[in-house]
Amino acid sequence: MLSAIEIEQITHELQQVPVKKAACIEALKIVQQQRRWISDESVADIAAMLDMSTAEVDSVATFYNLIFRQPVGRHVILLCDSISCYVMGYTKIKQALVELLHIGYGQTTPDDRFTLLPNACLGTCDHAPALMIGNDLYRDIAIADLPQILDQYL
């Protein structure tokens, strides 16, 4: 069931659009903001609210890279794996993250703290390699910086 705050925010979005289904992506963002990810139940709840079929909402939810259809940890690490970061050695950063966190891409630490994901170009190529955690962008990262970066996220 959607929470009162989710319903209130989705209702607000519905007032901005000419047809209900145009609020689909915003609705997914709102629910994910509250729950970190989009469960089957959330897909059905959003579909009901937007007069869409669950399949239709799911087709949108699964299309976009940053809508998570599986549970993720409290902090999602998005490591840029595109070309400038490749040239500047992101693969070594990835290896270091795997060793520090003992998880691979798509996995979450047992304490639910971090999920590690690859991500397409973060648009900061003159400062590669780069990664994002939540709203925070880290640039020109070296392996030695990683423990200090991760320590900020509990």
Next chain:
Amino acid sequence: MERPLTQHIPPSGAALHLKEYEAVGGYSALRKVLQELTPKEVTEKVKDANLKGRGGAGFSTGMKWSFVPMNVTGPKYLIANADEMEPGTFKDRWLLQGNPHQLLEGMIIAAYAIQATQAFVFMRWAYKEAAQIMTRAIADAYAAGYLGKNILGKDFQLDMQLHTGVGRYMCGEETALLNSLEGKRATPRAKPPFPQVSGLFGKPTIVNNVETLSYIPHIMNNGGDWFKSLSYTADGGTKIYGVSGKVNKPGAWELPMGVTMRELLEEHAGGMKAGLRFRGVLPGGASTDFLTDAHLDVKMDFAGVAAAGSRLGTGTMVVLDDKTCPVGFVHNLEHFFAQESCGFCTPCREGLPWTEKILLALEQGNGTYADLEQLEIHTQLLGPGNTFCALAPGAMEPLQSALKYFREDFEQHIKDKKCPYAHH
């Protein structure tokens, strides 16, 4: 040397807020336009300047606007494409974070030209800081009477919304962007009808790149002749160029359109890092053909780069050095394109993962000469005219040129049954 787009952005890149923007002449172009020009005259002025779209395609902006029907009732839309996601591209971020009102002023003038009443900034999710800055800028512009009803006391109204995406390269393609803004999967639409006639929610819509729209206030203030005089070549204006990769000073610079690749790489980017040699470059982002040291004197404008066999694209270059494996480099690119294909049309959905797999096999020493032929065939089958949008043809550009310029590297992987480069 004039740098109209970036001259007021401090070296720190910190945002110019409303008062600061007004203090350097901000919104004077809008004032002038609303007082002196008809919508048609605005479009004519942009057409005269021959401003070409900075998002990659290089189509005439004034021409694009002139296709919008003016005698229809009902809403029209103006959209800034701030979904910068071409790998190797980081130019619009500079403008979005540094001078948000310059973009908004350009958008308001563009909206006036096509008589749109609703505008959107479609921004990629990753630009969190830019989104915050833009949110404040939009609120400030409303409060100052540059947005909303009766703008500057005239009979013109415009509402502005920031839409932040949820990640997908396809959203940068203008018709896919429209689908995404309608809450759908970002798959491209058939053209015609073009968005200028039937775009967002089936209404006339213009989608322009951030850098393109940011130029509009300057063209209104200074005119087409001034715009043309900024450039070294027939394509007018300045351009934001960028360089990334193993150069001494990676970065972005606003320079006259048509600077040479050599000047960019050697003077602005400071040349290659010690001990490395230049081998090639993607001149305008991931979906452009490689150029090599034979092309260093190519002028970086639309015609110049095209004559050399590539595209100006976004004008942000990615450098390949002699210690980085060209096969691994191209595998990285095709991995990106295969992942970001929307899956809507078959050649792209099936072909891109195939090229990615072949390139991985080659990179890991499991490739054959037949694989090279297979890659060549793919560059044809996924080329222009065979797919629904430009994603797959764009993906084939670096591949086909790598097969041409770095053939010996591909063959050495096959002969040695391993990657000869040490960086893995």
